[in-house]
Amino acid sequence: MTEAVATPKSVSSRTKAIIAIAAGAVLLLGGGTTLAYWSTTQTLAGGTVASGDLDIQPVGGQTWTLVGEDGTEVVVTDLSTIDIVPGDTLQLTGDFALTLIGDNLVADLTVSDVANLPAGIVTPVVVNVEDSTGVAFPGTGLTSDLNGETVSVNVDFQFDPQTVGTDLQLTDFTFEDITLTLTQVQP
Structure with a gap:
């Protein structure tokens, strides 16, 4: 008795049919034919927005004042004519026009290059601002409310004042290229 054996022809026909179906599916899905999905568009109203501005400009000259620990003040016309001692403060005062344009603009006014200050000067250097109405505040958190104002800085x-012994006696303190920097900060 002979056994029935599957002929290669029947397996081959089945395999060919599966390959043909798969190839057809590939052609339908990605081989040139696209599937359409619903879509729609809407044009949004446009417009123009302007960027803000940030600037500081001197108005007139600056003056130096020597302020002692006891609060006495002496206007200094020539820095080379004074001798300071620990605890004394030299105050540089000037008027500056501020440009602060921006709906969410917040800026700090600082002295840059603090590392170049003479040894023995306390850092950070204190910057104070006074507006045209005489209101004084620190040079931080400046907003567009001050746009166009001339402020006294x-x-x-x-x-x-912690200098001890004979440290820094007979020392020349040179103040050159003092730079005020107005910098935008995170609100």
């Missing part, structure tokens, strides 16, 4: 350089 005081920068205090204090000789470190």
